[in-house]
Structure formats: C-alpha cells, structure tokens
Amino acid sequence: MTPTVKLNSGHEMPLVGFGLWKVDNSTCADTVYKAIKAGYRLFDGACDYGNEAECGAGIRRAIEEGLVTRSDLFIVSKLWNTFHEASRVEPICRKQLADWGIDYFDLYLIHFPVALEYIDPSVRYPPGWFVDDAGTEIRSSKATIQETWQAMEALVQDGGLARSIGVSNFQAQLIYDLLRYARIKPATLQIEHHPYLVQPLLLKAAVAEGITITAYSSFGPAGFIELDMARAKQATPLMEEATIKKVAEKLGKTPAQVLLRWATQRGVAVIPKSSSETRMKENLESSDFDIVAEDLEAISSLNLGLRFNQPTNYFPTDKLWIFG
Template identity: 50%
Template sequence: MPSSPVVWLRDGAEFPQIGMGTWKHNGEKASEAVYNGLKNGYRLIDGACDYGNEKECGEGLRRAIVHDIVTRDEVWVVSKLWNTFHRKEHVKEAVLRSLHDWGVSYFDLYYVHFPISLQYVSPDERYPPGWFVDGKSKVEHDPVPFRETWEALEALVDLGLIKHLGVSNMCSALLMDLMSYARIKPSVLQIEIHPYNVQERAVQYARSQGLEVTGYSSFGPLGFRELNMPKALHAQPLFTHPMITTLAEAHDATPAQIVLRWATQRGICVIPKSDTLQQMGENLASAKIKLTEEEMNAISGLNLGLRFNDPADDFEGCHIFS
C-alpha cells in the first residue's frame, strides 16, 4: 500500500505531504471517501466548515477507527474557520461545532479559511453560513482586525483544542503582518497552486518564515469546470495539455500524477480529492515519479498567474488578491 512522504513543521511534527481533500464530497460519498482514503494509506484529511460535510467526514473517520484501520493520533484531521466567525466571541463557537461534527476532541491543524471577515450568521439560523448574510445574494463585511481572530485561535491552542494553526488564501503582505504579532506562529500556508498558478514568490516567502506550503486545486481548472466557472471553462484542461500528456506517457504515469509530482517535487504539500479507489492509489503513488529539472521547468513555464478561486470574481468588495 503506498503511503505519503512527509515534511516537517516548525515544531518538528511530521506532516503528510499528500493528503486527501474533501471539498465537494457530499453526504454518504464524503463518509465513504474518508473511510476508503484512510484504508488505502492516507493520513491527512483536509476539511472545512464551509464544505458542509464535516459530520459525514467524521463518520468515515470513526468507522476507520472502529475497524482498527487507524488510531486517532495517526490521522491529521484538518478544518478551517469560516469568514462569519472571525469575531473573538464566535471563534470558539465555530471550532467547537466543527469538533462536534467530526467527533474528535482536537484538530491537528486549523486554518483561517480566508482573511475576509463577514457578518456573523448564527448556526441556529443557517449552517454552514456561506457567503451571503441573507442566504441569497447579499455579502456584508464585518470590520474585524485579523489580530483579534488570531489571538482567539491561539487561546484554543492553549486549551488543547487545536495543535497547529494555519492560514489559507493569504497573500504575503498579510502574512508578513501576522508574523509581526503572532504569539503562536502559523505552521502552514494553504494557497491555490497548479501549473497555471505557480506562486513561486509566495512559496519562497512562506518558507523564509518557517511555514510549509499546501497547494489546493492542484489540477487547475478541473474542479471549477464542474461549477461552470467561465475562467475554468475557457482554460485548457491540464489533463489534456500536450505537454502534460507527453510527460505522462514518458513516465508511464497519468496526467494527474505528473501534475501532483510537479508540486511535491517542489516540496509543496497537496490535497487532491479522489472519487475512486484507483485515483486514491494513483495520487499517493505519484510520489515515486522523478521529473528532470528540464521537465519541472517546462511545467512551471505554463504559468499564467491564473487564479480560479478568487472571491472578487463572485462577491463584490472581496479583493484579497488585488
């Protein structure tokens, strides 16, 4: 059974370099994916409040533990703070709700999902809250300093509810500010990375500050084409790009494996979503491929600075990447 290589976080913890994403796994599919992923060697499950499936993911984890596939301390359970819970009085509420849904007593890694604060929506009214304060079309910001949110999270690390903190979708300027006051430094930066969005400078800065980097949406437009996003529909799918398919043939690999290995060979962690047992195995096995420096440079040369997950495209005033 293939297993993930590891990287080491700032405190020396071993962090799986290839984890399993859960975005867009819904209902029973989420539970089965987590169970089968753990059964087939994954040891990091990347979730979030906003995915709306943490209870089902937790069911898959519990089943794997009951069947003696894993013990709790062998699995990195990851979640994220949603935008509507940034005020200090709501941070613990959000973490406790996610812990309850997962059925665990602590998170191994907990990210701030976006450095965007939105008006609070009570979980009794709607959960997960989503982007719209009215549940329909109105985005309403809440001017909460990021420091307030971070200090509330640090307090939960002190309580043992979180082991490691991370930030997601954060540009280097915001990360620089956070590092100036954080008592507990972030361990991981999670950002969109694929051959169309290489993000070399962001990766270099994060590493200079002692953070490991996880790339999400490793397959570029693929996941966003399912959402009928115009930018994704107009982009050449990576799995049919002539350069990627040629390299896949040369290495007796799939295009997905080539794209993943390009990332992990850069030292970046990845969290691809797998829909089948075959994909799960192939994604883990990608770590065995060895790309040449010329091949790595050729893939990086596809960079367009093309970002698919940009709130400004859909939500007025959410210009975190501008």
C-alpha cells in the same frame, strides 16, 4: 508510506492528503472510509464544505474497525469568515470538532482573510457568503486579522483544540503583517497552486519564514468546470496540456500524478480528491518517482497567473457588499 513534512510547530504532516471540498454529503462517509483503506492519513476539511459530520462518520467507522487510530490521522479544518471575532473562534471550533467526533484538530486554518458578519449556526450552517437567505447582500464585520489570529493562538495554548494553526488564501503582505504580532507562527499556508498559477514569489516568501505550503486545486481548471465557471471552461485542461502529457508519457505515469509530483518534489503538500479507488491509489503514489529539473521548469513555465478560487468568482458582481 506517504512522505511527511515537519511543520514549524514540530508536528509531522503527510505530503499527500485527501481534499474534502465538494465531496457530496450522501457519499462522504464512505469516501473518507475508502480513502483511509487506500492509505490516506491527512484529510482536509472546512466548515464551509458542509460535510464535516459525514467526514467524522467515515473516520469513526475506520477507527471502530481497527484500520487506524486517531493518532494515525492528520485532520485539517478551517475557520469560516463569519466567525472571525475573538469570541466566536473557540465556540465554532468546538462545534466543528463535535461534528468530526474528535477532540482536537491537527491543523486549523483561517479559511480566507475576509471577516463577515456573524451568522448563528442555528440560523444557517454552513453560513456561506451572504448575510441573507436570498443571497443578495454580503456584510463585513470589524474583526481584524490580529484579533482572529490571537484567538486562533488560544486554541493551541489554552484549550489544546488545535495542535497547529495556519492560514489559507493569504498573500505575502498579509503574512508579513501577521508575523509582526504572532506569538505562534503560521505552520502552513494553503493556496491555489498549479502550473497555471505558480505564485513563485509567494512560495519563496513563505518558505523563507519556515511556513509550509499546501496546494489546493492541483489540477487547475478541472475542479471548477462543474461550478459552471466560464474562465475554467476556456482554459486548456491541465490533464490534456501537451507539456504535462509529454512528461507523463516519458515517466510512464498519469498526467494527474505528474501534476501532484511537480508540487511535492518542490516541497509543496497536496490534497487531491477522487471518488475512484483506482485514482485514489494513483494520487497517493505520486511521490514515488522524480521529475528531472528540466521538466519541472517546463511545467512551471506554463504559468498564466490564472486564478479560479477567489470570492468574486462565486457571486455576481452586482451583489451588494456592505462594509461595517
């Protein structure tokens, strides 16, 4: 059974889950179904991934066949940037739940601390970053994080639409500010976290506040090469990095398993994805061994402060960003 971590909300979250970013719509339902068969119970989705309806179809199939019940699963989704105004939060959460075909999210996150101008889902969904279809202009909204967070709290307190809430891509200063007015403390902080981007002070700050860390992009540049990202192509793939390979050979594990265990052994949850059923199983079994302290430190020492997932990496810097 996959180990779990107890969130500050009182709910248990699997330490290893399945990430749904860049899972193709045409194969998504089957991928989710196969992942459930392989033993995954946490699925990490988002409005922006554009595949929530397909994810829901895979879950329905597994439930209808008796593989799992809804209560066996831990479903995570995220509020996109164009829905940060208080009046937009509950309606879009309900739409996302309907796409999944479920009544509540186990965890619902603010995807980025970036508020963009509202785009009606009937006009374009998912909305993406640009206000126009041509992709030439980014327009911000005046919504504050406080306004958005208080609307997120209402999902828990008033509607029962989310059991836990959290944030993603926040830095320590924003978290400290949020904690000044939060009635419900963020249960998790989801961040890019791998040996090239360790962020030890951010982890320390979150843990001190009782906030669980979830790592995405645990394999570093691997997930960004297909996006034709220059900095990802220039970095040595972590699967081929000498320290990672040495530890993997010593333990008789794959480099991927070592990268995941480096995180989970330090209390950080992970959400890898794979279309291969063999690798699905290997990733899920990445918590059944330990890495000695010396090797954990050696892996952490690979830190380069190299971040791949930031907004400016997804669009040219000559695009127009208008602040409302």
